[in-house]
Amino acid sequence: MPSTKTELIKKLEKKANQMRVEIIKMIYKAQSGHPGGALSATDIVTALYFHLMNVDTANPTYQDRDRFILSKGHACPVIYAALALKGFYPLAVLDTLRALDSKLQGHPDMNKLPGLDSTSGSLGQGLSVGVGMALVGKMEQKDYHIYVMIGDGESQEGQIWEAAMAANKYKLDNIIAFTDFNRLQVDGFVDEVMPIAPYKEKWESFNWHTQEINGHNLTEIINAVELAREVKDKPHMIIAHTVKGKGVSFMENMAVWHGRAPNAQEYELALQELGGN
Amino acid sequence: MRQEMTTREAYGQALLELGRINENFVVLEADIAKSTRTELFAKEFPERFFQMGIAEQNEFGVAAGMAMSGKIPFISTYAVFASMRALEQIRTFMAYPNLNVKIAVSHGGLTPGNDGPTHQAIEDMAIMRSIPNMTVVMPSDGIMTKKAVAAALEYNGPVYLRFTRDEIPIIYDNNLEFKLGRAFLHMEGNDVTLITIGDMLSHTLHAARILVEEGISVRVLDMPTLKPLDQEAVLLAAQETGAIVTVEDHTILGGLGSAVAETLVENMPIPLKRVGIKDTFAESGPYHQLLKKYGLSSSHIQAAARQVISMK
Numbered sequence: 001m002p003s004t005k006t007e008l009i010k011k012l013e014k015k016a017n018q019m020r021v022e023i024i025k026m027i028y029k030a031q032s033g034h035p036g037g038a039l040s041a042t043d044i045v046t047a048l049y050f051h052l053m054n055v056d057t058a059n060p061t062y063q064d065r066d067r068f069i070l071s072k073g074h075a076c077p078v079i080y081a082a083l084a085l086k087g088f089y090p091l092a093v094l095d096t097l098r099a100l101d102s103k104l105q106g107h108p109d110m111n112k113l114p115g116l117d118s119t120s121g122s123l124g125q126g127l128s129v130g131v132g133m134a135l136v137g138k139m140e141q142k143d144y145h146i147y148v149m150i151g152d153g154e155s156q157e158g159q160i161w162e163a164a165m166a167a168n169k170y171k172l173d174n175i176i177a178f179t180d181f182n183r184l185q186v187d188g189f190v191d192e193v194m195p196i197a198p199y200k201e202k203w204e205s206f207n208w209h210t211q212e213i214n215g216h217n218l219t220e221i222i223n224a225v226e227l228a229r230e231v232k233d234k235p236h237m238i239i240a241h242t243v244k245g246k247g248v249s250f251m252e253n254m255a256v257w258h259g260r261a262p263n264a265q266e267y268e269l270a271l272q273e274l275g276g277n
Numbered sequence: 278m279r280q281e282m283t284t285r286e287a288y289g290q291a292l293l294e295l296g297r298i299n300e301n302f303v304v305l306e307a308d309i310a311k312s313t314r315t316e317l318f319a320k321e322f323p324e325r326f327f328q329m330g331i332a333e334q335n336e337f338g339v340a341a342g343m344a345m346s347g348k349i350p351f352i353s354t355y356a357v358f359a360s361m362r363a364l365e366q367i368r369t370f371m372a373y374p375n376l377n378v379k380i381a382v383s384h385g386g387l388t389p390g391n392d393g394p395t396h397q398a399i400e401d402m403a404i405m406r407s408i409p410n411m412t413v414v415m416p417s418d419g420i421m422t423k424k425a426v427a428a429a430l431e432y433n434g435p436v437y438l439r440f441t442r443d444e445i446p447i448i449y450d451n452n453l454e455f456k457l458g459r460a461f462l463h464m465e466g467n468d469v470t471l472i473t474i475g476d477m478l479s480h481t482l483h484a485a486r487i488l489v490e491e492g493i494s495v496r497v498l499d500m501p502t503l504k505p506l507d508q509e510a511v512l513l514a515a516q517e518t519g520a521i522v523t524v525e526d527h528t529i530l531g532g533l534g535s536a537v538a539e540t541l542v543e544n545m546p547i548p549l550k551r552v553g554i555k556d557t558f559a560e561s562g563p564y565h566q567l568l569k570k571y572g573l574s575s576s577h578i579q580a581a582a583r584q585v586i587s588m589k
Contacts, residue, residue: 132342
């Protein structure tokens with residue numbers, strides 16, 4: 001462990017950059033995948049796997065571990081990179097994204113990949129899965145946490161709000177959910193496709209303990225989770241304002257990079273920006 | 278007088294009895310515990326009962342999360358809502374990861390008669406049968422229901438269990454040795470085989486007795502497991518009787534009739550007639566009157582048998 005918080009943040013920022021490089025590399029090699037939403041979620045997933053979560057690479061399914069559900073499953077390159085860099089499997093596995101016989105399916109398959117806590121990909125469903133896991137944690141009086149990441153566009157799914165009701169009913173303070181609020185979805189801006197505002201008020205009215213942060217600031221991410229762990233009897237929503245495509249200038253805030261792979265030239269440019277050559 | 282009971286009641290009793298010996302399963306409900314009979318379990322095991330309200334999609338997602346954490350969930354609602362409202366939750370978050378979940382639903386087929394078509398699940402078995410990893414079962418009476426629920430709990434994987442709202446006759450006795458994927462022989466014969474599932478067993482047996490009185494030699498197979506189908510029993514019946522009638526409280530598209538037809542056509546084509554709902558919605562009305570109006574009564578089964586024999 002780094003001796004000071006500054007050192008920790010520096011270490012995590014370096015790791016997040018490494019994650020972004022791996023994300024770009026695997027999507028380029030596959031010539032398929034979703035870079036935009038993976039890059040917007042990178043800093044949060046980095047903070048989770050390299051500081052906040054208790055997981056064991058030698059025993060990926062041990063009962064007392066923390067769990068993470070990437071409900072916006074199309075962003076899976078971010079979790080694939082995190083699990084590889086954490087040591088659940090060799091980095092070389094990342095070269096097989098979306099290929100035949102790969103552990104890295106187009107959307108996450110929990111039975112194929114060690115370290116993955118839930119299958120996902122069809123939007124709107126991961127928060128319910130998190131509620132189920134959190135209920136078992138409460139039944140068995142375990143102190144692990146369930147981390148869930150949903151998208152802002154994904155919040156248009158009705159099932160998100162069914163899950164929000166259920167988490168409140170059972171006072172599931174062991175759920176810490178993030179909204180990767182990058183403002184974009186496939187067809188354009190969330191505000192135009194189907195507005196979800198007022199967003200924070202929605203979660204508060206469902207009786208969730210709700211915070212708003214900059215989702216690219218590792219200090220804010222860590223502080224928000226630490227605060228969430230202290231607040232009891234309410235489920236936690238951390239609305240993380242992010243930039244879709246964060247870290248690669250020409251991908252930032254462009255809906256077109258939701259589900260497009262870079263060509264050779266764009267790939268070189270992206271790696272140059274990330275210093276990953 | 279014959280003894281009758283709804284198979285949803287038998288399900289409720291089974292949960293209660295099994296709950297006392299197996300601590301690892303939980304029950305989820307969507308505001309119809311009185312009707313699905315999960316309230317019996319809820320009263321004795323409140324800490325293992327989860328009332329999820331009128332929100333079936335979340336109910337199934339939560340159950341998936343519980344299964345991922347090592348619990349065995351029984352998820353209850355009506356068949357229409359499970360198989361259609363929560364279909365994608367079942368398909369992508371339960372069947373795809375092959376979770377150990379038991380989808381246990383009431384109001385199968387025309388049994389919720391006077392509730393009308395909104396509550397009559399006539400497509401659910403076809404939908405469930407098309408999903409990889411899924412086992413699909415409709416027990417034929419209260420006794421078989423209890424054994425089927427126990428067998429589903431024993432089995433590791435997703436199972437769809439379909440029950441009746443209305444009372445149906447008790448046909449089996451406690452010596453029944455229920456096995457998933459196995460047909461049960463009721464009458465031995467060699468002119469025609471009647472293959473039936475769920476609540477149609479008593480009507481099929483009634484039809485068979487009348488056919489026997491006419492001098493026809495009838496075999497009756499009860500096929501409570503739609504998937505995996507007992508193909509061996511189907512092909513033996515095809516070989517030894519040369520004509521088959523399927524009988525199901527379900528649309529004739531995609532259910533038992535289709536499963537038997539697929540098996541026959543690929544292995545041993547013989548004449549087949551399907552008794553079931555003929556690609557139409559039904560209506561409100563008493564269950565037994567609906568069976569008559571929509572072609573599922575004993576006389577429809579008899580007519581199909583006579584016709585299929587003439588095609589040999």
